[in-house]
Amino acid sequence: MKLSVIITTYNRPDMLRKVLEGLCHQTRPAYEVIIADDGSGPETLEVVRRFMDDALLPIYHVWQEDLGFRSSEIRNKAIRKSSGEYIIMLDGDCIPEKHFIEDHLCLAEKGFFFQGKRILVSRKLTHIFSYKDTDSKMRLLKHFVSGNISNSHHLVRLPFLPPYSLTRLNGIRGCNMGFFREDIFAINGYNQAFVGWGREDSELAVRFYKYGLKRKEHPFMAVCFHLWHEENNRKRLDKNDQLLKKAIDSDQHKCLNGLLQIR
Template sequence: MRTELILSTYNSVRPLLLCLASVARQDVRPHSICVADDGSGPETAAAVAAFAARHPEVPVRHVWHEDRGFEKNVILNRAIASSEADFLVFIDGDVLIHPCFVARHLELARPRRFCTGSLIRLDAEATASVTEEMVAAGLVFERAWLRENRAIDRIGTWLKTMPFPKPVMNFLEVTSPVQKALCGANASAFREDILRINGYDEGIKYGGGDKEFGARLINSGVEGRHVRFTAPLVHLDHPRGYADPERIRRHKAMIAEIRKSGRFWTPDGIAKRNAP
C-alpha cells in the first residue's frame, strides 16, 4: 500500500518549513509528499526544492496553480487526481505533526474508512517562538512546553497530548461522543474512496469545505474514525483575512442539507460532470 502525505499551503514559507521539519521526524515516513500549493510565489517553490534536496529518501512533488483567491479545494483535487498512492494523509502547511502521526493513520487505515483528528492551537506569541530546532527536538509536543505557552486550555486539549498509555487513549477515542466531522488539517482516507465521491467540491471556498467532503464520504458508506487523542498535531497561529462570515453561513446550511439528503457525488469535483 503506497501512502502519500498531502499538505496544503499558500504564501506561508516559515510555517511550511516548520511543518516539513515535523514531517521529516516521522517514525514511519510516507512513500511520497505532495505540497498542494494554492498559488504561492517563488519563495514557496524554493523552500520545497530545498527540503527535497535535504531529504532525498522521500520523493517530494509540488503541485501548483496560479493565485485566483482561496481555492484550496481545487488544488487538493489536483493533488488527489495526480497521486499514484493508494492511501492519502491530509494536513495543512501550518501544522506540526507528532512523530507518531503518519504511523497512527496507517495503523487504522481500512477501505471504506476515513480517520480524522483535531488540533492543539498555539497563540501568536507561542507561534513566533517556534524554531525548526525546537520541532526537530520534539519540544513543541511536550506537555510542559504546551502548558507554559497557554496551549492547554481544557481537559480535551490535555488529552490530545497523550497523557496515558496508547490503549487508554484509543479507548477514549472510540468512546468519545464527538461527531465524526472531518478536519482537513488532520485526516486520511483511501484514494479509491475519495474518487468515488469525486473529491472536494470546488465551488466551496473558505469555510467548511472539509466538513462537506467528510459528510459526502459518510453518505457514500465510508465510516469516520477519530484519532483526536493518538495522532496529535500543533497548529500555528495566523491571520485569516480571507474568511467570509456570510459564505461560512451558507456552507453550514449546505452541509446540513447534504447530511439529510444522502448525496455523495459533487458535479464540481475532480471530474466536471453529474453522477455516473
C-alpha cells in the same frame, strides 16, 4: 501500504518549512509528500525546492494561479498527482508529531475515514515553535505551564487505547484527515463549488457518510500542532453554508464538480 501526505499551503513559507521538517523526522516515512499550493509566491517555491533537493523522500509541488481561496480545487489536483493507497490531508500550518504517519497507518481501516486531532500553539509561541518542541517532553511541559498551548490533553500518546467511531459533523477539520484513495475517488473528491473559506471539509464528510463510511477518531494518536495565524476571510461563508445544507439534504454521495472534472 503506500501513503501520500498532501499539504495545503498559501503564502506561509516559514510555516510550511516547519511542517516539512516534521515530516522529515517521522518514525515511519511517507511514501511521498505533495504540496498543494493555492497560488503562493516565489518564497514558497524556494522552500519546496530546498526540501526536494535535501529530503530523503519524494516531494512534489502542485500549484495553481492565485484566484482567491480555492482549497477544494488544489486538493483535488494534488490527489490526482498522488499515487498512495492511503492519503493524509495536512494543512501547511500544522506540524505533525513524530508518530503522526505511523499512527495514521495503524488506524487506517476499510469502511472508515480518520479525523485527527490538533494541539493549538499560541500566537506568542508560534514564531519559535518547531518539530524539535514536539519531540521534547520538557519543552511541551514548559509550554503547557506557560499557557502557550491548548487542547493539551492530546499531548499524551496512548496507542493502547482503542479508537472510537461516530457519524456526526461537529469536529470535522480538514487540517488532519486520512482516507483511502478508492473512497475519495468514489465520492468524486472535494466539491469545487466551494470557493472561499469554510465548510468544504464538512461537506466532504457528509458525502463520505452517504457513501457508507464511518468516522474514526483517537484522542491520543496521530496529532498535529496547529500554529497560530490570522483568521481567513469568511465573506463567502453564507454561500458555503448553503452548499453544505444542499449536501445534507441530498441522497447523493458524489459531487458534480470534483476530482473527475480536473483537466
